[in-house]
Amino acid sequence: MNADSFASIAALVKARSGIVLTPDKEYMLDTRLAPILKQEGIVNMDALAIRLRDARAEALARTVTEALTTNESSFFRDGKPFEHLKRLLPKLQGARPPGHRLRIWSAACSTGQEAYSIAMVLRELGIKDAEIFGSDLSREVVDRARDGVFTQFEVQRGLPVQMLVKYFRQESGKWRVSPDLRGMARFEERNLLGDHKALGRFDVIFCRNVLIYFDPPTKGKVMNALAAQLAPDGVLYLGGAETVLGLTERLVPVTGERGAYGLAENRSLL
Ligand SMILES: C[S@@+](CC[C@H](N)C(=O)[O-])C[C@H]1O[C@@H](n2cnc3c(N)ncnc32)[C@H](O)[C@@H]1O
Structure with missing residues (x-):
């Protein structure tokens, strides 16, 4: 070439x-x-x-x-954000009026492992009033996420066996997420470079392992756009190799929690 x-x-x-x-x-x-x-x-x-x-x-x-997108993903990837999420969700729920549905966005969700990991955390915590929105640029992976069927190799990566047994059913040599988990998540094609205002506010946003492929101005632009969709006390999770440092002033690290960020203007709420 x-x-x-x-x-x-x-x-x-x-x-x-x-x-x-x-x-x-x-x-x-x-x-x-x-x-x-x-x-x-x-x-x-x-x-x-x-x-x-x-x-x-x-x-x-x-x-x-x-x-040319890289769609690598796994259940409970990197562990730590999900440990933090387990502590964060009850806190956020407690701070919301009764009947408020917690809204969680898995931006760049790939084949859905992240969204379904979040769904399992919600179920384990017994939180019913919640919705998960998964989005990705690639139509093919969004279709797969929507389908909710994973290979033996995929479920062996990061998914504890007791969670597999509890939340998945075997089907023609593969594993299908239970209708209950599937019903908690909605998936849509969406470009992170687009305008997200119509989506409204999210209590939690996961945007992990995608910004690494962008240049610094694009990273900053996307982070600002995500910050604009975050609830005042909400948390944005980035991937282990990603940071807000030098890219946006709107987000600050949650003290002691690697990969978790909140709004700078509300740092006292974090
Ligand atoms: C490596 S995967 C990360 C999946 C998941 N977040 C995780 O950490 O396991 C990166 C995903 O970002 C998606 N992606 C790349 N550019 C994007 C864009 N501009 N808008 C939305 N998704 C994008 C790719 O299609 C791919 O599925």
């Missing part, structure tokens, strides 16, 4: 998703896009770059962008 082709595909992916592809990722383009070239009968990456310059290639641009 020539340098111009790489640059134009990388610019398209960045504009559509925020994901930055540096030249050392050329191998990734080759491996991830090869099936698309084959399916579309496109001879090589240079020809693909030319096809993508056509404004009518919307579906192809979307397929290419989605193919």
